[in-house]
Amino acid sequence: MPNIIKNGIVIDDDWKTVTLTGDDTPETIKLPVGRLLVPARVWRARRAELIGREYEHGWALGVRLTAEEGPEAIATDVDDFTVIAVEFSRFADGRGYSTARLLRTRYGYCGELRATGDVLRDQLFYLQRVGFDAFALRADKNSEDAQASLADFTAAYQSAADLSSSLQRRATATRLAA
Amino acid sequence: MYRYDEIDHRLVAERVAQFRDQTRRHLIGELSEDEFRPLRLQNGLYVQRHAPMLRIAVPYGMLNSRQLTKLAHVARTYDRGVGHFTTRQNLQLNWVKLPEVPDILAELAEVEMHAIQTSGNCIRNVTSDHFAGVAADEIADPRPWAELLRQWSSFHPEFAYLPRKFKIAVNATKNDRTVAAAHDIGLHLTRDAAGELGFTVQVGGGLGRTPILGPVIREFLPSRHLLSYCEAILRIYNRHGRRDNIYKARIKILVKSLGTAEFARQVEAEWETLKDGPEDLCAEEVRRIAAHFTTPDYQLLADKDALFEVRKRDDKAFGRWVERNVHGHKVPGYAVVTLSLKAPGLAPGDITATQMETVATLADDYSSGELRVSHEQNLILSDVRQRDLYPLWQEARAAGLATPTVGHLADIVCCPGGDYCSLANAKSIPIAQAIQSRFEDLDYLHDIGELSLNISGCMNACGHHHVGNIGVLGVDKHGEEWYQVTIGGSQGHGASIGETLGPSFAADEMADVIERLVETYLSHRHADEQFIDTLRRIGVAPFKSRVYATPHEERKIANA
Numbered sequence: 096m097p098n099i100i101k102n103g104i105v106i107d108d109d110w111k112t113v114t115l116t117g118d119d120t121p122e123t124i125k126l127p128v129g130r131l132l133v134p135a136r137v138w139r140a141r142r143a144e145l146i147g148r149e150y151e152h153g154w155a156l157g158v159r160l161t162a163e164e165g166p167e168a169i170a171t172d173v174d175d176f177t178v179i180a181v182e183f184s185r186f187a188d189g190r191g192y193s194t195a196r197l198l199r200t201r202y203g204y205c206g207e208l209r210a211t212g213d214v215l216r217d218q219l220f221y222l223q224r225v226g227f228d229a230f231a232l233r234a235d236k237n238s239e240d241a242q243a244s245l246a247d248f249t250a251a252y253q254s255a256a257d258l259s260s261s262l263q264r265r266a267t268a269t270r271l272a273a
Numbered sequence: 274m275y276r277y278d279e280i281d282h283r284l285v286a287e288r289v290a291q292f293r294d295q296t297r298r299h300l301i302g303e304l305s306e307d308e309f310r311p312l313r314l315q316n317g318l319y320v321q322r323h324a325p326m327l328r329i330a331v332p333y334g335m336l337n338s339r340q341l342t343k344l345a346h347v348a349r350t351y352d353r354g355v356g357h358f359t360t361r362q363n364l365q366l367n368w369v370k371l372p373e374v375p376d377i378l379a380e381l382a383e384v385e386m387h388a389i390q391t392s393g394n395c396i397r398n399v400t401s402d403h404f405a406g407v408a409a410d411e412i413a414d415p416r417p418w419a420e421l422l423r424q425w426s427s428f429h430p431e432f433a434y435l436p437r438k439f440k441i442a443v444n445a446t447k448n449d450r451t452v453a454a455a456h457d458i459g460l461h462l463t464r465d466a467a468g469e470l471g472f473t474v475q476v477g478g479g480l481g482r483t484p485i486l487g488p489v490i491r492e493f494l495p496s497r498h499l500l501s502y503c504e505a506i507l508r509i510y511n512r513h514g515r516r517d518n519i520y521k522a523r524i525k526i527l528v529k530s531l532g533t534a535e536f537a538r539q540v541e542a543e544w545e546t547l548k549d550g551p552e553d554l555c556a557e558e559v560r561r562i563a564a565h566f567t568t569p570d571y572q573l574l575a576d577k578d579a580l581f582e583v584r585k586r587d588d589k590a591f592g593r594w595v596e597r598n599v600h601g602h603k604v605p606g607y608a609v610v611t612l613s614l615k616a617p618g619l620a621p622g623d624i625t626a627t628q629m630e631t632v633a634t635l636a637d638d639y640s641s642g643e644l645r646v647s648h649e650q651n652l653i654l655s656d657v658r659q660r661d662l663y664p665l666w667q668e669a670r671a672a673g674l675a676t677p678t679v680g681h682l683a684d685i686v687c688c689p690g691g692d693y694c695s696l697a698n699a700k701s702i703p704i705a706q707a708i709q710s711r712f713e714d715l716d717y718l719h720d721i722g723e724l725s726l727n728i729s730g731c732m733n734a735c736g737h738h739h740v741g742n743i744g745v746l747g748v749d750k751h752g753e754e755w756y757q758v759t760i761g762g763s764q765g766h767g768a769s770i771g772e773t774l775g776p777s778f779a780a781d782e783m784a785d786v787i788e789r790l791v792e793t794y795l796s797h798r799h800a801d802e803q804f805i806d807t808l809r810r811i812g813v814a815p816f817k818s819r820v821y822a823t824p825h826e827e828r829k830i831a832n833a
Contacts, residue, residue, distance in 0.1 A: 165512060187311055187394070189434025193511050196431050201546060217295060217304075217312055224430035247291045250280045252424040253500075254551035255431060 098238050099209065100219075100230040103245055105238045108231065110157055110178060112211075113137060132157040132180050132211075135168040146175070159211070162190045166197045173204040178229070183212040192225045199226035199256035216241030220248060226256030274335045274643055275420045275565040277385045284428070285382045288389060292316050293375035300372060315395055315433065317388030318374055322695050327369045328391040329381060333401035333419040333443070334362035334646040338633035341644070343384040345629035351377050356629065358614060358622040360686060360737050361440070362400050362646040363391055367693050389427055394435045396426035396507070401443045402450045403647035406566060407655045409603040412462045413470055415445035417563040418499060421554065425500045432507045436514035437522035439507070440479075447766055452648065452740055454478045454486040454768045457524045458506060463493065470496045476506060476536070477528030480734035484770045485525045490537035496559070498544075500552040505544035509536070569641040569656050574606025578659035593715060594666055594677040602655075608662060610640075610654040611647070612669055613676040613684070617709045620702045621687040622650030631672040639665045648737075649686050651679065682724045682791070683709050686737060690730030690747060691754065697730030699747025699754035704728055704783050711784040712791075721791055724804040725764070740764050742805050743790060744771045745783065756783055760790065760816055763805050772813055775821060786820055793819045 099108040113133045115124060121140035126133070131145075131154065138145065138158050148154050157178035158169055166173075173179070179198060181191040191210065198204040209229035210222050219230055223245055232238050251257075277285070292312070299309040317328040329344070336344075344364060348356045351373050352366040359365055369377065381387055391398055401419045402408065422441055426432070432439070444453040445462040453459030459475035472494045478487025494502050510524045513531075528536045585592045600609040612632060615621050624632075632652055636644045639661045640654040647653055652674075657665060669675040678684045685708060688694065690701030705728055712718055727741030731748075738744030744759040756778050759771030778786055791804075793816045798807045808816065 186308070187434050188516060189394075189432070189436075189511055190516075192431045192434065193508050196508075215308060217308070218434075221428075221430035221433050248284060248287045248428065250284055251430075252284070252427050253429055 097231070097234075100232070100238050100242055100245075101207070102228055103242065105242065112159065112180075128152070128154070130154045130157060130177075132159045132178060132209075134159050134161075135164055138169065138172070142172075160191075160194060162188050164194075165190075166194050166202050170202060173198065173202050173206075176204075176206055178207040178209055179204060180209040180211045180231075181227070183210060183214055186213040186215050186218055192221065195222070195226040196256050216244045219244045220246075224251065224255040224257050274337060274416070275332075275562065281385070281424075282382070285385075285387050285389075288316075288387065288428075289375060289378045289382055292378060296371065296375050311393055311434070313374075314393035315390055316374070316378065317391035318369075318371070319392060320695070321367065321693055322691075323693065324368045325371050325374070326693065327366045327374060327377060327388060328359070329364045329366070329386060329388050330391045330398045331358075331362050331364060331386075331646050332423045333399055333405070333416060334403050334648075335416065336644050336646065338636045338642045338644070340384045340386055341629050341633040341636070343380065343386070345626040345633070347377055347380055348629065349626040354626045356624050356626075357620065357689060358624065358646050358650045358652070360648045360650060360688070360735055361398060362403075362648055363398055364646075365689070367689070392438075393433075394437050394439075395433050396429060396435075396439045396441065399423050399426070399441050399443065400451055400456075400648060402445055403645040403653050404450060404600070404609060404655070405445060405645070406568065407602055407604075407607075407609055408446060409601060410446045410448060411603075412445050412447075412464065414563070414566055415443040415462055416566045417559060418460070418462070418472075418496070419443045420562050420565070421499065421559070422503070425503070425552070429507075432511055435507070435511055436516045437519065437524075439510070439524065441503070449765050449768070450648075452737065452764050452768060455480050455484075455737070455740060456487065458503060459487055460499070465493050472496065472499060474502065474506075476540075477523075477525040477533075479523050479525045480737060480739045481523070482520055482732045483523075483525060484734070484739040485529070486768055486770065487525070488528065488533040490533060490540060497554045497556075498548055500554060501547040501550060502540075502544055504552055505540050505547055508543055509539050513539075571604045571607065571656075572658070574604075574658065576605040578606060581659040581662055584663045588663075590670075590677070591663060591666055593719070594670075594675055595662065597677045597679045597681065598675065599662060604656075606659055608657050608659055610657050610662070610665065611679045612652040612654065612674040613679060614651050614674070615678060615684050615709070616673045616676050617683070617713060618706060619673075620689070620692075621685045621705050624652075628672055628674060631668070632674065635665060635668060649679075649684065651684075677715065678718060680723050680725070681718045682721055682726050682743075682787070683712050683718055685709065685726050685728060686741065687728040688730050688735035690728070690736075694730060694735075696733055697747060698732075698749035699730050699756065700780070701728040701730040701736060701745075701747055704745060704747075704756065704780060707780075707784045708787050711788060721795070722803055724791070724794075725762075726787070727762070737764075738762070739770045740768055741771065742808070743787065748777055750777070754780060756780065758786060758790075758820075760813060761805070761808050774813065774817055789820045789822075790816055 096107045121136040155177035159180040211231040298304040319326045357365045441458045442451040442453040442456040444451045455478045461473040474491040475487040598611045641656040645653040685705045687705040691697040727738045728745040729736035729738040740762040746757045758774040762771030
């Protein structure tokens with residue numbers, strides 16, 4: 096079973112990823128049993144069915160956003176999801192950072208926020224600061240090695256999703272919670 | 274100037290440790306070149322023509338003598354004993370070795386320096402006025418704001434992987450010395466009718482392939498909102514800037530495609546959700562930062578020092594240096610001095626390790642121990658007593674730092690070009706040298722007066738050629754190096770982008786071309802007109818016809 100880093104530790108991951116390929120359409124793609132991370136298009140097309148599966152089988156809901164899809168794609172639905180995954184097609188494409196930040200600080204999403212795709216250890220620290228708490232590393236990378244990078248820095252100059260109290264004034268650089 | 278506290282020290286040390294481990298993993302093959310590239314760029318490390326180049330940050334151009342002494346040590350120990358000051362107030366070393374870079378960064382951290390975000394698609398070193406704090410025309414000291422921006426942008430987690438690089442300048446005078454209009458964000462300190470301090474915000478300026486002076490998107494932003502407003506701009510850019518084409522990825526393209534009004538509307542809407550939030554500045558924090566930017570204990574001096582006046586009159590060479598390289602100071606009896614890095618025959622902006630040590634000593638002996646790097650690639654001593662100017666000049670001259678050409682044609686701004694840079698289409702340093710040796714006669718230079726000449730080796734425009742009165746751009750034509758000339762660019766208040774003169778020239782024609790441009794000006798000028806004034810009055814045509822007056826085959830003209 097693949098693993099992910101979740102809240103700083105490596106755990107097995109039993110979520111299945113549904114991907115639209117070739118002739119697949121959101122309306123017709125076959126949904127396997129179990130907990131699924133579905134593209135936002137599938138969520139929109141088959142919302143009732145997905146919610147029904149959760150009621151019937153207890154399979155929690157997960158959705159996947161591409162780099163192009165901002166949080167607006169699921170803005171009114173964030174409370175329906177147990178996992179929101181943000182896809183990085185290239186690690187150097189930074190749009191997902193803003194998506195995460197907005198999901199946490201503007202849309203009030205408190206569930207698992209997972210970085211998937213081209214996710215590498217040297218980006219983990221910043222990903223964590225904008226609100227990701229789960230990381231599915233690229234398949235050829237080792238999650239155990241990568242964990243250490245979450246502690247690369249022990250302070251921060253600016254607020255982000257991890258330091259977002261609106262009362263907090265920037266009297267000095269802020270120490271990150273250990 | 275700003276001094277690190279425990280947290281600043283810790284962050285920079287943690288960055289050095291992080292990069293040391295990344296370098297290690299790269300060298301043993303765990304981190305591919307593609308994965309390593311953005312990491313090393315965000316630590317200032319380029320892979321160049323001959324060796325890696327390390328660009329060391331000089332935040333808003335401020336240095337102290339201890340730091341400069343350390344830079345001399347680093348240049349000597351890890352490089353070939355020479356550094357190059359850039360048009361973004363940074364220092365580049367051209368011959369470093371990759372495995373030694375973590376050690377260099379550790380040495381820099383000892384003196385509160387780093388190479389963080391001096392390259393890469395992130396928020397770069399913030400630039401400001403090299404006369405900050407001593408200029409008589411200043412609305413307020415820009416350095417506390419530049420420092421607040423430096424801290425806010427350093428390791429910003431959301432904006433480390435932008436579509437493209439992002440440059441911010443803070444200007445504090447009417448007569449802008451920062452070329453703020455040519456930055457991704459240009460901030461102009463200003464006061465509203467009630468006297469409150471704030472910023473006029475310009476966005477989407479830039480040189481490079483598509484030179485644009487940025488439009489103003491907000492006339493007045495109260496200063497406490499500086500960071501939240503920048504965050505709003507950066508978020509709109511990070512989300513919507515183009516990522517499909519590197520040449521269309523700067524924010525200026527986004528501003529242009531949306532239109533200024535629509536871009537401003539989106540920024541304002543984003544900002545509505547951020548203002549009065551955690552990024553807004555409290556007065557206490559601004560005061561904490563501002564308290565670092567102290568002035569020396571100025572002595573009560575006469576406006577004109579008698580001995581200085583005598584020296585100036587009796588020693589012609591000194592008088593000429595004073596006229597060009599010494600500037601007014603807001604405090605009577607004091608002066609601001611430009612130490613020129615434009616000695617004939619050397620690359621503009623280059624400085625040897627020995628010269629760095631000399632400058633550090635001069636700063637300690639004759640000024641406040643602090644100095645500034647100007648974007649014209651010279652060094653500035655900000656607090657020199659008039660009576661000390663003569664001995665200072667003698668020492669600076671002996672060290673090759675007193676070329677009396679500041680603001681003249683020979684004060685050439687120039688990128689490293691094809692001699693070093695792997696992006697360059699053509700060499701720029703030999704062109705600068707050829708022009709400098711053509712215009713060696715100081716009396717002639719004096720007669721020509723104010724004339725800025727900027728040379729870039731490629732479209733990336735590190736030499737800021739678009740805003741030079743005369744701009745030279747290296748271009749590649751079928752594998753050969755050619756040079757395109759623009760005239761009419763200018764910096765400062767009412768900055769302008771130069772106009773292309775016509776077909777490009779071969780390297781060996783360039784000194785002639787510049788000479789003809791100058792002759793055209795001299796033959797048309799009215800009394801007290803500078804080059805740019807005459808050009809604006811008579812237009813480009815007379816210059817063009819004079820330069821292209823000789824037959825084509827003689828000039829070996831390339832195809833237009």
